[in-house]
Structures are given as structure tokens and as C-alpha cells.
Amino acid sequence: MQRLEALTWDHPRGYSALAAAARLQAFAESGLSIAWDKQPLEGFESHPIADLCARYDLVVLDHPHVGEAVAGECLRPLEEVFGAQVIARIEADCIGPSLASYRFAGSHWALPLDAATQVMACRTDLTDGFTPITWDEVTALSALTGKVALSLAGPHAILSFLSIAAAYGEPPAAADPDILVSRETGKAVYDLMLDLASRSPLSVREKNPIGILQHMALHDDVILCPLVYGYVNYAAPEQGRPIAFHNAPRQMTGGRPGSTLGGTGIGISRRCPVTPELKRHLLWLMSPEVQIGFIPSHQGQPSLRAAWQDAGVNARWGRFYENTAETLEAAYVRPRHNGYIAFQTRASALLRDAIDTCASAPGIIDQLQTMYREHRVAGGER
Known part of the structure; x- marks a missing residue:
């Protein structure tokens, strides 16, 4: 044996x-x-x-x-x-x-x-069946209800950042492996996250995707998480209300659903x-x-x-x-060089601190780029 x-x-x-x-x-x-x-x-x-x-x-x-x-x-x-x-x-x-x-x-x-991959999780019983398609619609629902949550714990702050950049037409490090994201796109993504985070329910602020979905199934203070890793178990949970999963948001109707x-x-x-x-x-x-x-x-x-x-x-x-399925077919694949995981950890911590302090976008995007390049070099990439 x-x-x-x-x-x-x-x-x-x-x-x-x-x-x-x-x-x-x-x-x-x-x-x-x-x-x-x-x-x-x-x-x-x-x-x-x-x-x-x-x-x-x-x-x-x-x-x-x-x-x-x-x-x-x-x-x-x-x-x-x-x-x-x-x-x-x-x-x-x-x-x-x-x-x-x-x-x-x-x-x-x-x-x-x-x-x-990251998809949209929605309590459609609390949204009258409405499911956003674009990031503008996500922002509008957030402003209307205050019940739209971002997934920011652990590595998920930077993963959300990467996904939104892909939806905005610039998959990170794809055109140039040395450049994580342009300042213009980086600022647009960060400003969107900062706006949504200002109204994101505190009840799920420290939770990983499993924790967010469990919370959504059992409580009514989070009606939508626009980017969270899909767990089929919560579509038909043993406890609580079922969660409807849909494609990740796009910058515009017909655009790419941005997801990591x-x-x-x-x-x-x-x-x-x-x-x-x-x-x-x-x-x-x-x-x-x-x-x-x-x-x-x-x-x-x-x-x-x-x-x-x-x-x-x-x-x-x-x-x-x-x-x-459409989101998974178009999912963004992260860099895989030696050193990327360490970058992911540090970058998420940076983004969370920046969001907590409402730091300005240009400095944060520059720090992310510097951090990304440092870990590429440390991992043997040139």
C-alpha cells in the first residue's frame, strides 16, 4: 500500500x-x-x-x-x-x-x-431583483443604500484593485511586466475603491471572502459585494438565505468583467x-x-x-x-514570478492603510509601483 x-x-x-x-x-x-x-x-x-x-x-x-x-x-x-x-x-x-x-x-x-474567480455576490431578495452590471451602477447602489461591501481583508484589497484595473481596460503588468498599472488608471481605480469603502459596512471590514458570504447569508446589512471569490456553497447554503452570483462589474455595458x-x-x-x-x-x-x-x-x-x-x-x-462563466473565461491571471506573493501581502496592507486615512491617489500609485518593481527584482526578474 x-x-x-x-x-x-x-x-x-x-x-x-x-x-x-x-x-x-x-x-x-x-x-x-x-x-x-x-x-x-x-x-x-x-x-x-x-x-x-x-x-x-x-x-x-x-x-x-x-x-x-x-x-x-x-x-x-x-x-x-x-x-x-x-x-x-x-x-x-x-x-x-x-x-x-x-x-x-x-x-x-x-x-x-x-x-x-472574483464575481458579484448579491442578496437579490433585498434589491428587488436588481443586479448591477457596471461600476457606475455599483456606486449608485452603494450611495443609495450604504449596504455595498468591498472585500479588503488579507490579500483582497490588491486583488480588487487588479480586477477593477482589468475592467477599466488595463490588465496589470500585461502590456509591460515592469509596470503594474499606469498612473491614470491607477488613480481611477483607487478613487473608486476609496469612494465605495467610505460606505462599506464595518461588519465585514475584517472578513475574508468566506466570512463575507457567510455574513451575507445570515444578515441583511450587506446586500451586495461586487468583487468576492465565488463559493458555490452559498448559492444554496445549509443556513441562511441563498446568495445570487453574477458576473463581475464592467466599466461599461458590453465591456470586460474585471476579475482576478x-x-x-x-x-x-x-x-x-x-x-x-x-x-x-x-x-x-x-x-x-x-x-x-x-x-x-x-x-x-x-x-x-x-x-x-x-x-x-x-x-x-x-x-x-x-x-x-463569462467572468471566469475572461479572468485576469496574476503575475507568477518569485516574489509576487510577498508583493501581494504588502500591497494589500498599503491599500488598506491608504483607504483608512483617505490618502491621495498619486502617492499611493507611485508606492505600489515601487513596491512591485522591488519584488520583481528581489525575485530574480529584470
Whole structure:
């Protein structure tokens, strides 16, 4: 019996399907055993990947960690494990950049078991069915009700900033990897965030996306969060009111829904002995029948496009998938160079402090740019 130690994140979306798969009788009969540990969401977002790979055979990670992982030589490239043709087929079947986001330095480094991006969460029972489409409409609803919340805790202040910049026509660091965002776009995005934050309910100020969605399901003081990572579980929660999920806001009708890709992938650490049984299990998790059936039925959020388009899956989960698929297809992929995660942490803290003190935009945008360049250089990018 081959026994592997594995780590995922502590939420039903990140854990339940993996743990259930490991308990299947057919899995036990294959001669493979996987023990899944859990870590809090905050640890998942910031814990050094090399340390995790030294302790675990399989590690669930977010794509911005791949530059750090490559620098630490702690993950196996998927092409080495499965072959380039298999990876190309999976990439073609995945929704949006779910697998492409794990490509760095010429290889892919994790299988995208889970797909997610920032979308709009709305208590439509409290908005008379109205759902904003543009950022102007979000601002108007905020001014009218005082019940529109920004997600700013942890890394989410800078993630919201990146998403709005993408909606405003300037995906950060896309045109020039050395320039995070132009001063003009940066100022427009920051001023929008500053305005919305001035009326954002204090009850969710310190909460991560899970906390915000839990709060929205149970309380009526937040009727809309325009950018929050989608959790299908809250479209049909066990407690509270269902939350309607829709595409992220656009600068104008017909424009790009600005959103920063999230989701998770399963990485194979260098310490892991790759056997035929392990390869079969991982490819089984990525198969259409599992992505459409097994994973959604165990509170997971699949990564194959076929699952997001499936009528039965959408009927079970309040049309979560079909209502947000456009946003995921167009999601912005963050930089993945070594050092990006440290930048993300510092930049979010900077933005929160700036919003709390109503600091002027030009100085904040310059500080963000300087910080971004420093971390690129520190990570070995030139």
C-alpha cells in the first residue's frame, strides 16, 4: 500500500471532494492511500510553498505560488508526470485560464481541480431583483443604500484593485511586466475603491471572502459585494438565505468583467513517488464524469468547462456556474514570478492603510509601483 501525505485548505469546497474520493472502496483497492490534512485559507494564501512540499507529497496551491515553487525546485512539472499531450488536452477542456495559469518557465505545475474567480455576490431578495452590471451602477447602489461591501481583508484589497484595473481596460503588468498599472488608471481605480469603502459596512471590514458570504447569508446589512471569490456553497447554503452570483462589474455595458483568477490546483512535490496508481487517480479527478458528477455533489467547484455548462449542475446550485462563466473565461491571471506573493501581502496592507486615512491617489500609485518593481527584482526578474 502506497500512503501519501497531502494538504489542502480548510473549507468544504477545498476538502470534501478530495477526502470523499480517498474513502472510495475502489480507491482503497488500488493500493493507494492519501491522507488529506487541512490548513486555514490564510495559510493557503501565504505559507511558503517549499516548506509545504518538504512535508507533503501532494499540495493544493494557488497559481501565484508557482514562481516561488520553481525557484525552490519543489514541484514536479506535469509534463514530466503525464506527458505534454495529456496536459494539452486537459487545458483545452478547462474553463478560462484555469490550467494555463499554472504554466510558468515552460511547464505546468498543478492540475486545476477547482476553478474560481472574483464575481458579484448579491442578496437579490433585498434589491428587488436588481443586479448591477457596471461600476457606475455599483456606486449608485452603494450611495443609495450604504449596504455595498468591498472585500479588503488579507490579500483582497490588491486583488480588487487588479480586477477593477482589468475592467477599466488595463490588465496589470500585461502590456509591460515592469509596470503594474499606469498612473491614470491607477488613480481611477483607487478613487473608486476609496469612494465605495467610505460606505462599506464595518461588519465585514475584517472578513475574508468566506466570512463575507457567510455574513451575507445570515444578515441583511450587506446586500451586495461586487468583487468576492465565488463559493458555490452559498448559492444554496445549509443556513441562511441563498446568495445570487453574477458576473463581475464592467466599466461599461458590453465591456470586460474585471476579475482576478483564483481557484486551486494539485501540485506534486519532488518528494512524492509517482506511481501508475497515483497518475490514474489524479486523471480520474480531472475526468468529465467526476467533474460533472462527483465533485459538485461533494461541495466542490469543478474546473472543466463541461461542468460549468451542465444543466443539472446549474439547477442544483442556483445557476451559479452559468451566471458567472463569462467572468471566469475572461479572468485576469496574476503575475507568477518569485516574489509576487510577498508583493501581494504588502500591497494589500498599503491599500488598506491608504483607504483608512483617505490618502491621495498619486502617492499611493507611485508606492505600489515601487513596491512591485522591488519584488520583481528581489525575485530574480529584470
